[in-house]
Amino acid sequence: MENKFSYGSYGYIAMLDFNTAEKAVSIEPRVSVQYMQQAIEKILKHYLTLTYTGTSKEDVLHAHKLVFLASQSNLSALKPYRGTLALLSQYYFDGRYPGIDYMEPTLEDAEDLLKDVKQIFNIVLSAINAYQPSVSSINLPQTGMTKMSLNPSKKNL
Numbered sequence: 578m579e580n581k582f583s584y585g586s587y588g589y590i591a592m593l594d595f596n597t598a599e600k601a602v603s604i605e606p607r608v609s610v611q612y613m614q615q616a617i618e619k620i621l622k623h624y625l626t627l628t629y630t631g632t633s634k635e636d637v638l639h640a641h642k643l644v645f646l647a648s649q650s651n652l653s654a655l656k657p658y659r660g661t662l663a664l665l666s667q668y669y670f671d672g673r674y675p676g677i678d679y680m681e682p683t684l685e686d687a688e689d690l691l692k693d694v695k696q697i698f699n700i701v702l703s704a705i706n707a708y709q710p711s712v713s714s715i716n717l718p719q720t721g722m723t724k725m726s727l728n729p730s731k732k733n734l
Contacts, residue, residue: 587626588705591619595698598691606687607672613687613694614643614669617662620701621646627708642666654700661693 580596582588598612622638629637629649637649643662647655655662671679682690 582623587619587623591616591623591698594619595694598694602687602691603684606682606684607668609687610665610668610682610690611672613690614665617643617665617694617697617701618646620698620705621650624650624652624701624705624708627705627710641669650701650704652700652704655697658693658697661690661697665690665694 580589580592582592594612594616598609598616601609601612618641621643625634625637625646628651631637631649637646640646640649643666644659647659647662667680668682671681
């Protein structure tokens with residue numbers, strides 16, 4: 578995929594991660610799945626930086642669980658991929674903090690996940706491309722204030 582995001586943005590890094598995941602899928606499935614998780618995490622965070630209006634934006638942007646990030650995006654088209662998002666998060670955490678229930682993806686797992694990751698990525702990309710920031714204006718009555726100052730004029734005191 579072509580990278581049309583601003584250099585260094587979540588979207589830019591997401592594209593790099595996605596392209597790496599595609600290239601590595603048949604060479605190193607475990608690495609590919611790690612990059613898939615990172616690509617989805619970052620593309621969701623890019624979308625959330627545009628649209629999130631909650632009070633805890635920093636908390637959301639520090640999260641790594643894809644199901645949580647997807648739920649915060651309010652993109653209903655992602656609901657069918659909840660299982661894929663959860664599995665990607667499981668592989669991500671297992672790869673960093675292996676425990677007794679460690680799982681490593683096979684080539685078949687990685688190829689199957691990549692199909693869903695492409696769909697998820699495209700859903701979020703479409704939402705980003707369709708995003709239009711809301712523009713609202715308030716018409717205030719003239720009060721003798723200038724555009725450059727919030728101090729009322731002496732005649733209004």
